[in-house]
Amino acid sequence: MTGWGADAVSVRFGSRLALDLVTVTAVPGQVTAVVGADGAGKTTLLRCLAGALAPSAGAVRRPPARRIGYLPSGTGVYVDLSVTENLTFRSVTYGIPASAARRHIGDYLERTGLDAAADRLAGQLSGGMLRKLGVVAAMLPEPKLLVLDEPTTGVDPVSRADLWWLIARAAAGGAAVLMSTTYTDEAARAARVLVLDSGRTLAEGTPAEIVAAIPGTIAVLPGPPATAEERRLAWRRAGAWRLWQPPPVSLPAAAPSAAALSAVSSPAAAPSAVSSPAAPLQAASSPADSASAPPSPAVSWPAAPSSAAPSAAVSSPAVSSPVGAGPPGRRSELVTPDLQDAVCVAALRRELDAAGPFGALGVGDA
Amino acid sequence: MRAMIVKEFRQLRRDRRTLAMMIVMPVVLLVILGYAASFDVPDVPTVVAGPGAAAVARALPKVFALAGTYEAPPAQGDAAAQAPAAWARDELRDGHAAVAIVTGTAPGPLVLIDGSQLFDAQKAVQELAALQGGTSGGPPTGLAARAATGTATGLAAGPATGTATGLAAGPATDPATGLAAGPATDPATGLAAGTAATTASVAGSALADPASVQILYNPELKTSFVMIPGLAGVILVFVGTVITSLGVVRERQAGTLEQLAVMPLRPADVFGGKVIPYFAVALADLAIVLAVGVGVFGVPFRGSAATFALGALLFVFVTLGLGVLISSVSQTQGQAIQLAVMTLLPQVLLSGLIFPLSSVVVGVRWIAYLLPLTYFTEISRGVMLRAEPITSLWLPFVCLAGLGAVVTTLATRRFRAFLAPGSGR
Numbered sequence: 001m002t003g004w005g006a007d008a009v010s011v012r013f014g015s016r017l018a019l020d021l022v023t024v025t026a027v028p029g030q031v032t033a034v035v036g037a038d039g040a041g042k043t044t045l046l047r048c049l050a051g052a053l054a055p056s057a058g059a060v061r062r063p064p065a066r067r068i069g070y071l072p073s074g075t076g077v078y079v080d081l082s083v084t085e086n087l088t089f090r091s092v093t094y095g096i097p098a099s100a101a102r103r104h105i106g107d108y109l110e111r112t113g114l115d116a117a118a119d120r121l122a123g124q125l126s127g128g129m130l131r132k133l134g135v136v137a138a139m140l141p142e143p144k145l146l147v148l149d150e151p152t153t154g155v156d157p158v159s160r161a162d163l164w165w166l167i168a169r170a171a172a173g174g175a176a177v178l179m180s181t182t183y184t185d186e187a188a189r190a191a192r193v194l195v196l197d198s199g200r201t202l203a204e205g206t207p208a209e210i211v212a213a214i215p216g217t218i219a220v221l222p223g224p225p226a227t228a229e230e231r232r233l234a235w236r237r238a239g240a241w242r243l244w245q246p247p248p249v250s251l252p253a254a255a256p257s258a259a260a261l262s263a264v265s266s267p268a269a270a271p272s273a274v275s276s277p278a279a280p281l282q283a284a285s286s287p288a289d290s291a292s293a294p295p296s297p298a299v300s301w302p303a304a305p306s307s308a309a310p311s312a313a314v315s316s317p318a319v320s321s322p323v324g325a326g327p328p329g330r331r332s333e334l335v336t337p338d339l340q341d342a343v344c345v346a347a348l349r350r351e352l353d354a355a356g357p358f359g360a361l362g363v364g365d366a
Numbered sequence: 367m368r369a370m371i372v373k374e375f376r377q378l379r380r381d382r383r384t385l386a387m388m389i390v391m392p393v394v395l396l397v398i399l400g401y402a403a404s405f406d407v408p409d410v411p412t413v414v415a416g417p418g419a420a421a422v423a424r425a426l427p428k429v430f431a432l433a434g435t436y437e438a439p440p441a442q443g444d445a446a447a448q449a450p451a452a453w454a455r456d457e458l459r460d461g462h463a464a465v466a467i468v469t470g471t472a473p474g475p476l477v478l479i480d481g482s483q484l485f486d487a488q489k490a491v492q493e494l495a496a497l498q499g500g501t502s503g504g505p506p507t508g509l510a511a512r513a514a515t516g517t518a519t520g521l522a523a524g525p526a527t528g529t530a531t532g533l534a535a536g537p538a539t540d541p542a543t544g545l546a547a548g549p550a551t552d553p554a555t556g557l558a559a560g561t562a563a564t565t566a567s568v569a570g571s572a573l574a575d576p577a578s579v580q581i582l583y584n585p586e587l588k589t590s591f592v593m594i595p596g597l598a599g600v601i602l603v604f605v606g607t608v609i610t611s612l613g614v615v616r617e618r619q620a621g622t623l624e625q626l627a628v629m630p631l632r633p634a635d636v637f638g639g640k641v642i643p644y645f646a647v648a649l650a651d652l653a654i655v656l657a658v659g660v661g662v663f664g665v666p667f668r669g670s671a672a673t674f675a676l677g678a679l680l681f682v683f684v685t686l687g688l689g690v691l692i693s694s695v696s697q698t699q700g701q702a703i704q705l706a707v708m709t710l711l712p713q714v715l716l717s718g719l720i721f722p723l724s725s726v727v728v729g730v731r732w733i734a735y736l737l738p739l740t741y742f743t744e745i746s747r748g749v750m751l752r753a754e755p756i757t758s759l760w761l762p763f764v765c766l767a768g769l770g771a772v773v774t775t776l777a778t779r780r781f782r783a784f785l786a787p788g789s790g791r
Contacts, residue, residue, distance in 0.1 A: 052627050065629060066630040076625040
């Protein structure tokens with residue numbers, strides 16, 4: 001795939017492997033989301049892409065620094081400069097002509113509602129406003145590659161909508177946007193998603209591909225998981241328990257080795273549904289069309305045994321017929337999984353792989 | 367409270383730098399203050415010029431440590447007669463000696479004291495007063511009074527006439543000039559051209575005669591005259607090192623330094639962009655300090671402004687480099703301040719600003735020669751008080767430039783390593 005990105009990138013901090021052979025591509029005109037829990041390696045990957053960090057191994061494809069926009073995990077702006085001063089500094093540094101800079105700055109400030117605070121010190125802005133300022137500053141040079149590290153984290157829903165408008169506009173303008181997020185509902189709006197965990201790739205593809213590649217089915221339990229097996233395969237979401245029902249497959253003798261899944265070891269801790277921003281991403285860049293995309297074998301599930309990926313759940317109706325799950329007398333309902341379910345299942349599989357053979361846990365046995 | 371105490375100890379244990387500062391600094395300060403902090407000058411570097419200089423030098427009291435002699439070649443005319451005095455003044459101006467004895471002058475030998483070397487000058491005045499008191503058989507009135515009061519009125523008091531000291535052992539003394547008039551003395555030059563005993567008597571008489579003493583550059587031996595040129599350096603260290611280190615670390619803490627690293631800026635652009643404003647502020651500070659020093663405290667500025675400016679630029683260059691270096695090895699502003707203070711303190715104590723370098727024991731004195739303020743103090747006092755030319759100040763200039771090159775190279779490398787992508791940060 002053409003575009004900017006990282007090829008088999010590894011980053012080591014001392015004895016700790018922060019990234020392990022991660023590959024990602026940011027395609028011009030599209031938004032690529034990097035999803036993962038805290039400590040998954042999202043920031044490290046984005047720093048590599050932006051040029052703030054040299055990988056220990058692998059290659060990074062990126063445009064010249066003048067054509068990269070970067071929002072670091074912090075705000076990236078000077079809290080003791082005003083909003084306008086911050087943006088002016090950025091535009092001068094990137095060599096943007098004064099007239100064009102004035103026009104862009106005015107436009108962005110007005111659209112994001114920051115115009116009323118144009119003369120206010122950045123340090124006096126709210127968290128959401130500060131984040132918007134950071135994104136605007138990153139977009140100002142009209143970059144070919146826009147790298148945004150969790151632009152919406154800790155931001156209220158209205159500000160998130162504004163931020164998504166900005167992101168969609170950048171992609172519509174031809175920028176390859178690579179953004180990290182902990183919100184799977186946001187990632188579902190991206191054209192492509194990379195799921196990271198403990199520095200490794202859990203899944204990569206379009207949201208639909210990733211969802212379609214979930215092996216087995218997802219069901220909603222009528223109550224808390226009753227058995228040890230259910231507890232291992234269940235997570236809590238939106239007030240209900242969901243259960244992954246792996247397909248009955250025979251496993252190869254040696255399960256693929258995978259690092260212990262510490263960050264997502266508790267699927268119940270995965271971000272629950274967050275009210276989605278109003279601005280549709282597709283309106284600008286038409287990147288994500290997860291609901292209608294057909295399941296595709298192109299999706300990457302690196303930790304999965306090849307025989308364990310018969311994707312079936314996505315073809316189920318929105319609310320499926322009851323199926324037996326758990327002890328007799330308990331009935332659960334199949335649901336159409338989404339990206340959050342896919343991430344949880346991927347994490348579960350990694351955890352189970354790390355814990356030992358599937359058989360030992362009674363998972364996947366015929 | 368117990369939980370708080372335990373927490374503080376845990377944090378302290380992990381903050382190695384603070385812990386080291388709390389434990390090591392008192393020891394370092396004790397050593398420095400014990401060995402370095404002394405106002406006692408063991409001896410006063412002295413030069414002797416004029417006819418019979420070598421013999422006079424041999425007869426000098428022990429406290430006047432010989433730093434050189436000059437015997438004018440035989441020649442006629444006023445220029446030849448003035449040569450020893452001119453040489454002696456040059457030696458004082460260039461800081462090679464604190465006391466110069468000029469023989470062969472009329473009406474008698476002349477003792478010149480460099481008042482810009484305050485402690486040496488005070489020691490010399492004290493010793494001369496003792497000699498004067500010894501030779502007159504009474505209390506040291508003239509020079510001692512002068513040293514105490516800062517006036518020149520006591521100079522003519524008590525002409526030395528006695529021969530009580532071993533040095534002033536001349537057979538006869540001319541009460542009018544205070545000069546030991548040996549058997550073959552030329553009254554026009556005051557030269558004792560006879561035996562060794564005669565020349566020795568010249569020295570003794572000259573030292574014992576307060577009328578022949580001149581204190582140059584700081585006649586009233588004012589402390590402010592010698593402190594303000596050095597204090598200008600301290601202020602530059604404060605601005606250059608402390609403030610600069612904070613400015614860069616603030617970027618690091620705020621995360622904006624990483625933003626700068628990915629922007630289309632060369633490390634040199636960032637380095638220069640960070641340092642130049644502080645450079646300008648430091649120079650403005652220097653101008654203010656000088657203006658106050660000259661205008662309010664009456665400190666003379668006798669030398670070349672260009673020479674001083676060059677020295678100041680070099681010094682600011684070093685201090686700013688030091689600031690960036692400190693910031694590049696500090697994670698927080700607190701750490702930067704700690705390190706900056708650890709560089710500031712030895713400079714104040716060991717640079718010769720407060721305590722004379724000659725009183726610092728050799729085992730500690732070498733540290734002084736690693737400190738930029740040592741050289742700037744030498745330059746600023748030399749230029750402001752003694753009008754020392756750059757030709758005689760070449761050594762501190764070269765040392766400052768060398769320090770600047772080393773510090774700036776280290777700082778640039780560290781800074782570049784931080785700004786350029788690296789997997790280790």
